[in-house]
Amino acid sequence: MVLVAAYGATVEANVLDTVTPDFWIPAAALGLVFLGLHLVIRWLAPFADPALLPAVALLNGIGVGFLRRYDLAKAEPDQRETLAVFAGKGGSQLAWTLGAVILAAVLLAIMKDHRSLSRYAYTLGLAGIVLVMIPAVLPGRFSEVNGAKLWIIVPGLGQLQPGEFAKLALLAFFAYYLVRKREVLSLASRRVLGIDFPRGRDLGPVLVVWLISLLVLVFEKDLGTSLLYFGMFVVTLYIATERVSWLLIGLTLFFGGAYLAYVLGSTIGGPFANFYDRAQIWLDPFAEPYDRGYQLVQGLLTLGTGGLFGAGPGGGQPTLLPEVQTDFIFAGIGEEIGLFGLSALLVVYLLIVERGLRAALAVRDSFGKLLAGGLAFTLGLQVFVIVGGISKLIPLTGQTTPFLSAGGSSLMANWLLIAVLLRVSDGARRPVTGGGPAARPAGTPPEQLHGAPTEVIRP
Numbered sequence: 001m002v003l004v005a006a007y008g009a010t011v012e013a014n015v016l017d018t019v020t021p022d023f024w025i026p027a028a029a030l031g032l033v034f035l036g037l038h039l040v041i042r043w044l045a046p047f048a049d050p051a052l053l054p055a056v057a058l059l060n061g062i063g064v065g066f067l068r069r070y071d072l073a074k075a076e077p078d079q080r081e082t083l084a085v086f087a088g089k090g091g092s093q094l095a096w097t098l099g100a101v102i103l104a105a106v107l108l109a110i111m112k113d114h115r116s117l118s119r120y121a122y123t124l125g126l127a128g129i130v131l132v133m134i135p136a137v138l139p140g141r142f143s144e145v146n147g148a149k150l151w152i153i154v155p156g157l158g159q160l161q162p163g164e165f166a167k168l169a170l171l172a173f174f175a176y177y178l179v180r181k182r183e184v185l186s187l188a189s190r191r192v193l194g195i196d197f198p199r200g201r202d203l204g205p206v207l208v209v210w211l212i213s214l215l216v217l218v219f220e221k222d223l224g225t226s227l228l229y230f231g232m233f234v235v236t237l238y239i240a241t242e243r244v245s246w247l248l249i250g251l252t253l254f255f256g257g258a259y260l261a262y263v264l265g266s267t268i269g270g271p272f273a274n275f276y277d278r279a280q281i282w283l284d285p286f287a288e289p290y291d292r293g294y295q296l297v298q299g300l301l302t303l304g305t306g307g308l309f310g311a312g313p314g315g316g317q318p319t320l321l322p323e324v325q326t327d328f329i330f331a332g333i334g335e336e337i338g339l340f341g342l343s344a345l346l347v348v349y350l351l352i353v354e355r356g357l358r359a360a361l362a363v364r365d366s367f368g369k370l371l372a373g374g375l376a377f378t379l380g381l382q383v384f385v386i387v388g389g390i391s392k393l394i395p396l397t398g399q400t401t402p403f404l405s406a407g408g409s410s411l412m413a414n415w416l417l418i419a420v421l422l423r424v425s426d427g428a429r430r431p432v433t434g435g436g437p438a439a440r441p442a443g444t445p446p447e448q449l450h451g452a453p454t455e456v457i458r459p
Helices: 002-016 024-044 052-074 090-111 114-137 163-185 200-219 223-241 244-267 270-283 294-306 329-362 366-391 408-429
Strands: 152-154 159-160 188-192 195-198
Touching: 002 024, 002 052, 024 052, 024 090, 052 090, 052 159, 052 329, 052 408, 090 408, 114 163, 114 200, 114 366, 114 408, 159 408, 163 200, 163 223, 163 408, 200 223, 200 244, 200 270, 223 244, 223 366, 244 270, 294 329, 294 366, 329 366, 329 408, 366 408
Parallel strands: none
Antiparallel strands: 152 159, 188 195
16 A cells, blocks of 8 residues: 555656645555455454455555546646545545455355355356346447447446356356366367367367357457356366366367357358457557547557656556546556556466465365366456457457456456455465364355365365
């Protein structure tokens, strides 16, 4: 939070030519919120990984600081110095952060053991599919923003991105399903170039998820969401079976489906036309730099302007970049902190993913391994999808940058993800006692959980 306060002070010095007496208030408010969550974790999950909360708090704080900087840029010059610290996007993000942190604390209090999620695996799987499909079936005026149908828009109240919560529900279901089916899915039928490929009859689950991801690509008009759902299933499958062949099959199916959608978009149009247009913009955004390619071109110019070290916090021009507060916040921040600063942020994301994978390696039950590994990979994949989109590595997506972008649904869903990782890491790091099973948090013992794995590793 000292870094967040310093960032806020530098922004004001560059934008206002002075530092107001209130520059420290957002950082102090965030500090109190995160201190409260720290105490809750010490009480409810005392063995949880201590690196997760500080890393996420830094990203969340930088996001709030940049949105405050965006509010100053949008305000009239004579009103900037008197702009309240809790006004605009920055103030809204502070409120959403408080709500998201409270939600994460409540989840930690309710979920005494991560294995209790396996009780509700099929319910969560059904809920995840419903949440994914709701925007696709709603009329465009209630679900479409910037060409992607990812939202539930309630006039006068705001908008919600249900897919952010769907990924958590679907991952819990994937982990439960693959724990029960991993022996079957690990069987090989033939060996090609040193790689064991599965039997044809076992391809059913992958083909179903592939078909759902294609439906998301076509009807919700977003490559990133489609890649996220299919990718997290295939990687969770790989973690469960340790078969490289599943990764090769998954990549072949996804890229083959995306290419098919592109060809159909160029020939018959219809529901495939949007993806074809996005692919065309990606291939040559400078063909129409003031029309279809405007957003991507501005993002590339913004990153180029930032250079290695950036223009300094408050020294950029975020108002020239469309959707800088959501989809393009990484580019907006990059203009002011440069490639070195963006690399530092990516390292913080990498640290969170690494600690999640470490919890997956250390936890003693198979369900926890798949759950934590899938959650960690999904967070990393989401960052890749949004950063790849703004840097022209892949077509633009409607994904938000975790913990940085403005928006309540993304912030709450990602804080819930961190809460689950904290719970899994708490179970993984608890010491074994008395030569028996590892000590567990108070709650229902795993042998009484319907369908929950009951493996015990004794010292």
